[in-house]
Amino acid sequence: MSVIQVHDKQFQPYISAEELTQRIKEMAEQISKDLDGERPLFIAILNGSFMFAAEIFKHISIEAEISFVKLVSYKGTKSTGNVITAIGLDEDLYGRTVVILEDIIDSGKTLSMFLPQLEHQQPKKLMVTSLLTKPDAITHPIKIDYLGFSVPNKFLLGYGLDYDGLGRNLPEIYQLVE
Ligand SMILES: O=P(O)(O)OC[C@H]1O[C@H](OP(=O)(O)OP(=O)(O)O)[C@H](O)[C@@H]1O
Numbered sequence: 001m002s003v004i005q006v007h008d009k010q011f012q013p014y015i016s017a018e019e020l021t022q023r024i025k026e027m028a029e030q031i032s033k034d035l036d037g038e039r040p041l042f043i044a045i046l047n048g049s050f051m052f053a054a055e056i057f058k059h060i061s062i063e064a065e066i067s068f069v070k071l072v073s074y075k076g077t078k079s080t081g082n083v084i085t086a087i088g089l090d091e092d093l094y095g096r097t098v099v100i101l102e103d104i105i106d107s108g109k110t111l112s113m114f115l116p117q118l119e120h121q122q123p124k125k126l127m128v129t130s131l132l133t134k135p136d137a138i139t140h141p142i143k144i145d146y147l148g149f150s151v152p153n154k155f156l157l158g159y160g161l162d163y164d165g166l167g168r169n170l171p172e173i174y175q176l177v178e
């Protein structure tokens with residue numbers, strides 16, 4: 001692994017593919033242990049989480065379902081501020097154990113807007129799993145039930161994360177060279 005160029009920026013290797021798959025397997029084992037008998041519904045937030053979701057779901061060893069949603073944010077009224085809607089969420093969450101799958105929680109804003117909408121459907125449990133989080137960037141604190149890695153407040157690329165559309169296909173995670 002070496003420094004790579006994407007658009008106008010350089011990125012250096014940060015988390016290897018082996019470290020990612022090892023940590024994700026551990027997370028899946030813990031979730032399988034904790035949620036045995038609950039038949040959880042995993043909800044992966046697109047686009048960024050597609051690779052993480054595929055990897056973690058492979059290692060879930062209990063009965064479980066998965067669904068993929070795309071969040072679209074638009075400007076609401078003065079009083080509502082930004083509004084977020086989920087496309088593709090067809091399941092009824094009432095009484096279900098729901099586990100959100102995110103690639104990254106950065107400011108926390110996305111989930112702070114989305115989780116209340118899910119709570120509204122009265123799931124039995126609503127849990128959050130994120131591969132990455134940046135504690136120094138959080139402005140909207142989110143309780144993360146299962147976390148892969150805590151990372152510094154630097155822009156990341158790869159393993160689903162993009163820089164202006166590119167880099168999602170990289171099997172490892174890179175950090176912006178500043
Ligand atoms: O905690 P936050 O600061 O809200 O950031 C986290 C969100 O940002 C990324 O999605 P993005 O909106 O870039 O869309 P993408 O997944 O399609 O790349 C990521 O997948 C999270 O959903």
Ligand code: HPA
Pocket residue numbers: 104106154155156157161162163
């Ligand atoms: O560090 C990041 N990289 C790519 N996309 C992101 N979305 C939130 N944080 C990031």
